[in-house]
Amino acid sequence: MSSVSVSLVSEETRAARVSALQEVLRARFPTAAPEIAARADGVGGTGVEALDRLLPLGGLPRGQVTEWVVARSGGSATLLRRLVLHWARPDEKVALVDAGRTLAAADWVTPARSAALTFVRPSEPRDGPWCAELLLRAGGFSLVVLDGVELRSRAAQRLSHLARGSDNALLVIRPTWTSGHVGRGGLATVRLRLAPADSPLLGPGKTPPDRAPITAALTKGGPPAQVEVSRETFPTHWLCAHPLVPDRRGGATRGRSW
């Protein structure tokens, strides 16, 4: 067991010793400190550089709960797809619980080509936390994503406890359009708020811009900060179907129909 003694010494020495004390406390009680204890292999990147810079440890912490509170068109599906592509490897399995059943199948065909990704789409959204709980208990996944559901406090406690015990990362994506509030409590160690950047008023009949940036704000787990992530939207010629599907229409170019 480590021990630290503090005495009345010079300002520099005191700062160094306080810092040492903080390190010991972080190591001994990782969840008691406001910031998360960093571990060498305890973080997985998101695949988006700007987001990794925003997150306190440079990614999703393992053994912790990360929460994304998202507005409509806040970019959660876009970022989630990149995150899953980044995580899913033969030795890192990912489970995605689509409790809201809103993810579009066509967008996930490419990530699903990896055998490391398992999709769970419960018929009822209320079964989502139960599914995530089972998957965490099974211990076969490095990352479990629970998408599109409002967690009740008891379920949140259980999931948080399981995530901490299993050394797996748990990402909860909570839409604000179903609950109507962003929430401040909860057991998440890191909370990001995702929202679309405001759009300039172009007027009726004007085509929406091809770029729609995402605003990501850290609201828990570190000092408040905000970044903007660039996002390309669908081209507007609306001609081609999914790239894996042979396109039999003569005028098609690359891209997708929206």
Added chain:
Amino acid sequence: MVGRGSRARVRMANGAALEAGVRPGLHTVARAKACVADLRIQAWDDDLYDRAQQDLAAHLLEHTPAVTRAGLGRFWFDAAGQDRLGGEEALAERLYRTTVEAGYTDARVTVAGSVVAAEAACRLPGEPVSIIPPGAMPGCDAGVDAGVDAEFLAFLPLGLLPLDPELHEVLQTMGLQTVGELAALTATSLELRFGAAGLAARDLARGIDPRGPLTCGGPSARLVELALEPPAQTLDALVFGARAALVTLLRTLKAQGSQVARLRLHFKLDGVHAPTSREAGLSRPTTRLGPLVELCRAVLERLTLPAPVVAVGVEVIEKVQSARGDQGNLFRSRFKDSDALDAALSRIRARCGTDSVARPLPVDDHRPEAQGTWVADGLVVLDNPPAPPPLPDPATNSALSAALRLLETPEGLRVRESGGVPMSVQLDRRWHTLAAASPVRRLSGGWWSHTSHMRQDHLVTTTGGARLLLSRPEPGPEGSPTLGWTLIGWED
């Protein structure tokens, strides 16, 4: 002929002698000679018959890998895996032809799901080759051998079952004439009267026969039923019964080197209620008791029965012959126990539906919401899978392309428009001004199927940044009512 002198009795006779009235086992030699004057009698020679059976078995082995001598003049064959050689019917024909060529012209060959049904069919008059295939009887599920055999046996006389003579006599005294009448008796009453012999007789009557050709796995019991006394009224009591049945079943399967891939739970209810059953599948075959008990519990949790359960049965309706051993790494903190994962996915399937573990597939369609579909994912591979096509490296593709969120059922919403162009939408009980709205995109198609559509789509952006996919049916002729707008989904 066995025995000597006046005690010599006929042990076996050919067809002509039987037609003349000779009764093996009953008639003495003198009585038999009285039936047939020119009867040719030979002393019984065990070695002779043994050699003859061995020679015949050697010929039969050319057609099927498993031939078991089941007594004098009887062979059991493994008829599985003959699909590439014409199936079971072709196998039966080949076996019959070989037997006749070997000199046994009155041979009978029957293919059935159980030995008891096959032997009973061989003893019935009829064609020399007969098939009792799974699914041949109306109302029976394919692959459920016991159900088909039970229907076949139901109207046959009780004497065709290989029962203990004393038990047979008692059953006849009780007025039972057919196999079906025995099968209809409750397991509890038979167990109370005759013990294990009673239960075994009932199993035979229901086409459940633990005997069979000795393949690498030995006997192939697929259904184990357990009578519950008193009848179970709680979930825990039912799970306990199912667990006990699973223990017995798994013992047999482990001896065979088989694993359970799919099972069915049978419940017999107290009173006049009809029996019921539920099926459950595993994402990965296993012989571990824990995941199977959890699967049974998950099935039972969602089941409401109208009466207490007097008997619970576990039937393996799909099994695989495979031995598998995963090597864990003690020094890896995130070792993946595939069986535990399978149990979790099985419970999810049992509670949330078989398609709850899904995978996406692309679909050739020009409607944004129909360009992909979710299909049930049957198996989660945790071992080394075949190398998939290379995935795009996220690091090399820095641009984030937007993904969609789609509503399973498009929601109706109110839209203020000007000249056919949407100006604002009411979403989440608030009106949102539209910052931009794409020109109308007209879609039509599917007239050849039930997906017929003719509509106008818009991609709109609210001043708050939400990018919505709106749609409304194409207006009809002048004067027809205008149908409302719907929200298909949004870019996310």
